[in-house]
Amino acid sequence: MITVDAVRDRLAEIDRVSGHLDVPFRELRLSDAGGLVIGSESFERAKDSTDRLCRSQGIPVGFADRIPQDLLATVFNRLQEDKPIHSGVRLNIQNDRVVTHISEPGLITLANEPVFDEVLAGFTEGSERDVKDLQVAEFRPRAGLVSVLLYTETIDHEPREGDLLCPGISLVHSSTGSHATQVATFIRRLVCRNGMTIRVCEEGHKLRIRRLAQDEFDERDVLKQVRNMARRASTDFEVKLKVFGLLRDNKVPNPEAALRRIARQLHLKKNLLDQLLQAFYEDELGVDETAYGLVNALARVVTHSPELGDVQRIDLMETVGTYTQSRIRQCELCSSILVDCPEVEPSTTGTTE
Numbered sequence: 001m002i003t004v005d006a007v008r009d010r011l012a013e014i015d016r017v018s019g020h021l022d023v024p025f026r027e028l029r030l031s032d033a034g035g036l037v038i039g040s041e042s043f044e045r046a047k048d049s050t051d052r053l054c055r056s057q058g059i060p061v062g063f064a065d066r067i068p069q070d071l072l073a074t075v076f077n078r079l080q081e082d083k084p085i086h087s088g089v090r091l092n093i094q095n096d097r098v099v100t101h102i103s104e105p106g107l108i109t110l111a112n113e114p115v116f117d118e119v120l121a122g123f124t125e126g127s128e129r130d131v132k133d134l135q136v137a138e139f140r141p142r143a144g145l146v147s148v149l150l151y152t153e154t155i156d157h158e159p160r161e162g163d164l165l166c167p168g169i170s171l172v173h174s175s176t177g178s179h180a181t182q183v184a185t186f187i188r189r190l191v192c193r194n195g196m197t198i199r200v201c202e203e204g205h206k207l208r209i210r211r212l213a214q215d216e217f218d219e220r221d222v223l224k225q226v227r228n229m230a231r232r233a234s235t236d237f238e239v240k241l242k243v244f245g246l247l248r249d250n251k252v253p254n255p256e257a258a259l260r261r262i263a264r265q266l267h268l269k270k271n272l273l274d275q276l277l278q279a280f281y282e283d284e285l286g287v288d289e290t291a292y293g294l295v296n297a298l299a300r301v302v303t304h305s306p307e308l309g310d311v312q313r314i315d316l317m318e319t320v321g322t323y324t325q326s327r328i329r330q331c332e333l334c335s336s337i338l339v340d341c342p343e344v345e346p347s348t349t350g351t352t353e
Contacts, residue, residue: 002136004120007148011112014141018175021091022105026084028053029077032070036091036099043091044098048144048178052102056085092144092176101144101176108222109177112146118223119148119171119183122230129154129234137168137188137195144176145310149195151188155237159245159292163285164190167237169230170197172314179311181209181222183229185240187324191284194299196320198240200232207232244324247292255280255289262298266319272308275301295323 021038029037030053036045045053054064054072057079064072090109092101103109120131129152137149151168158164170186172179185198200207209225252258259280263273280297281287288296302308302316 002139004131004134004136004150007136007139008113008116010139010141011116011146014146015111015113015175017095018111019093019096020109020176021093022088023091025056025087025089026080028089029080030069030073032073034069038091043093046098046100049091049099049102057083090176092178101178103177107177108219109175110173110181110219110222112173112175114223115173115181115226116148116171118226119169119230122183122227122232123150123169123234125227125231127234134168137186137193140310142310144178145172145174147172147310147314149186149188151186153190155241157238157241157245159248160285160288162191165241165244166190167241169233170195170317181226182314183209183226183233184318184321185233185237187241187244187321189296189299192296192300194296194303195317196295196299196302196324197314197317198233198321198325199318200229240325244295245292246327247295247324248288248290250291250327252289252291252294255294258294259297262294266316269307272301272305275305291323291327295320298323 023038027038031037031042034045036043036049036053050064051061053076054061057076059072059075059079067075088105090103090105091099092103094100120134123129123134124131133152133154134150135152137151138147139149140147148171149168150170151166153164153166156164156166166188168186168188170182170184172182174181182199184200186195187198188195207229209222209229256277259276260273263276268276276297279300280293283293283296287293298316299320302313302320308316
């Protein structure tokens with residue numbers, strides 16, 4: 001099992017081999033061999049960067065995927081000559097040779113390791129929690145996008161016998177600026193290793209880490225936001241677990257119809273619906289015909305299905321987390337899923353400031 005220290009070391013290594021180059025878009029050219037050329041310099045390019053180049057010049061990505069590299073180079077380079085784009089772009093480069101992402105220049109980009117350290121600091125700030133108690137539920141390092149899920153077994157809640165829920169914290173960060181930095185509460189169900197995230201809110205609005213231009217914000221300000229968000233995400237763990245467990249009080253008359261309705265609402269493909277139904281009927285602790293059982297079936301698919309892309313998975317994990325903090329019930333006439341706000345008193349020990 002990977003440790004928190006091992007995650008930090010891996011992030012530091014990713015930072016070490018990463019760099020960027022700001023160039024005018026009009027100077028970019030594709031080579032017949034599949035490279036990216038800027039003047040006399042040539043780089044390999046990852047698919048994400050190719051997709052961005054094609055979209056910028058109006059070339060359908062599906063079309064670009066199907067044609068030979070030399071033909072794609074001819075089409076793109078001709079468009080660059082006929083209708084050059086005069087804005088600048090940032091090439092995000094790994095190992096001095098592979099362009100992994102293309103993003104906007106001028107935005108603050110933060111290395112992975114200091115962001116991770118601020119999350120750990122926020123987790124312990126103002127509490128008796130210790131980073132040594134954290135375990136790594138998941139670590140997904142991708143080119144330009146990192147996802148880390150951490151949890152602690154020092155706090156738990158047991159909605160039914162043998163069903164332990166443990167809290168933690170999640171981090172999604174793009175060192176290239178291609179995705180917003182997100183810090184949220186994480187809940188892990190130990191029996192099946194499902195996970196879900198709960199965004200930090202204030203007065204009904206989601207709090208966000210603002211990504212502004214270099215001349216308006218500096219790195220220290222953004223890191224301070226990250227720590228503050230991590231501290232807020234780490235408050236009232238016990239209350240969040242209790243609210244999730246209360247979903248067991250919400251009986252669902254027709255759970256299969258409800259799951260199909262959820263799948264339609266979330267625009268899940270049929271194969272994911274099949275996985276959702278299978279997850280419901282094959283729960284490790286038996287079929288649970290309550291809102292709690294529905295949420296855990298969805299969490300299982302979101303956590304473990306290999307068919308979800310990174311961004312879709314991150315978004316769906318947040319949706320599942322929203323369900324855990326709501327009262328979910330089913331309309332007996334049409335099987336629609338109705339969501340009400342729970343009435344649970346906040347803890348007297350947690351803080352939001």
